[in-house]
Amino acid sequence: MDARARLAGKALVGFTEGLIHMLPALLLSLSLLGCTLPRSTPPIVKIGMIAPFEGLYRPDGYAALYAVKLALRERNAAGGVAGYGVMLVALNDDGDPKEAALQARKLAVDPDVVGVIGPLSRSTAAAAAPALAEAGLAWIAPVSVPDEVVREYANAFRLFASDQTLAEAVVRWAMTTPGGNGRVRVVEDGPFAAPLRAAAERLGVLELAPQDEPTPTRVALALGGDPEQVAEILPSLDRTVYQGPIIGGPEAAHMVVLQRAGPAAMGLVWVTSLRVVVWPDAFVHGYRELASGPPGPEAALAYDAANVLLDAIAWDIRQNGSPTRAGVMAAVNATHWDGLNGSFAFDVDGSWIRAPVYLYQVIGGERFGPVP
Incomplete structure (x- = not known):
């Protein structure tokens, strides 16, 4: 060398x-x-959210957004879902059905999105449903969703009681309350009018509106409109003519109604699956950190919806190695989550099994007053 x-x-x-x-x-x-x-960087899975972040229903969107963000923050801090980090893709629908459908199509083209929270109203849920179904995306709505929507689309899940259950509960109350005279007249406009009418017919208490000029009558008046419709109807009612109780569906006592109708909303009895309790300190503290205010019943249900979806994603990953839209949709059906609002499992139609039903009365500007 x-x-x-x-x-x-x-x-x-x-x-x-x-x-x-x-x-x-x-x-x-x-x-x-x-x-x-x-190897130390966890893979990422995305969940979508469709909600109103601008416009008239903006408070609804942010109340739910902070709750969903809290659920994700807790899961990611604990190591994610079966080793995956979770990212939120939240899109604004302005509370408008056309926008909800558009945002559903946007989520559909992102292959990393495997499930969706929302939309947050009956009309936007119905509008977004076809696009979400075409994409095979499971979606969980923490609001009332029309019975026909959850029956038609296998990927649709609601954390709420069925239309039939809700309508029958409030109509039965109207049948027996003093002043209703055992009869219910349904105002035909609105997305919940058909369930109210069907319930009154089944129970044999439906009263048809007279063809001539109305005369003083003591029957219950049922409002099935969305918040804007109810807010328009209530101030126009002549209480010297309609002397009986006024009842409404799950959107009848929205804050929009109270703000626009004012004193005319007093005494309205409405039906919902929203629960009013003292929430656990950990949830309240975590929510306040994000929202700078306390959570309401809608936020608590959105938090539960997010956790149901996160559990389904984790189940799919453990069973199949990685999350897919089809796997998550199957997993939602198999998931049982004990949350803030009770135990969550779904029937074959995507409805919350044994969903609670509550009646509340608008009293002094408050939506959740006790019913006599």
Whole structure:
């Protein structure tokens, strides 16, 4: 071996030994800089959200958004869902059915989105349903969704009682309350008018509106409109003519109604699956950190919806190795979650099994007053 070869060999050995000695320092520097080896970065799965973040129903969207964000924050802090980090893609629908359908199509084209929370009203849920179904995206709505929607679409799930159950509960109350005279007249406009009419017919108490000029009558008046419709109807009612109780569906006592109708909303009895309790301190504290205010019943139900979806994603990953839209949809049906509002499981139509039903009365500007 000549001198040049011996010199090259020594240089190579010296360079290798230097790297070995420098390796701990290099790794320490990488860790201090926040760099990690590729295997330590968890894979990401996305969930979508369709809600109103602008416009008239903006408070609804943000109440739900903070609750969903809290659920994701807790899961990610605990290691994610079966080793996956979770990212939220929240899209604004302005509370408008056309926008809800558009946002559903936007979520559909992102392959990493495997499930959706929302939409947050009966009309937007019905509008978004076809696009979400075409994409095979399971969606969980923490609001009232029309019976025909959850029956038609296998990927639709609601954390709410059925239309039939809700309508019968409030009509039965109207039948027996003083002043209703055992009869119910349904105002035909609105997305919940058909369930109210069907319930009154089944129970044999439906009263048809007279063809001539109305005369003073003591029957219960049922309002099946959305918040804007109810807010328009209530102030226009002549209480010297309509002397009986006024009842409404799950959207009848929305804050929009109270703000627009004012004193005309007093005494309205409405039906819902929203629960009014003292929530656990951990949930209230976590929500306040994000929202700078306390959670309401809608936020608590949105938090439960997010956790049901997260559990379904985790179940799918553990069963199949990675999340897919089809796997998550199947997993929602198999998931049981004990949440803030009770135990959650779904029947074959995607409805919450044994969903609670509550009646409340608008009293002094408050939606959740006790019913006499």
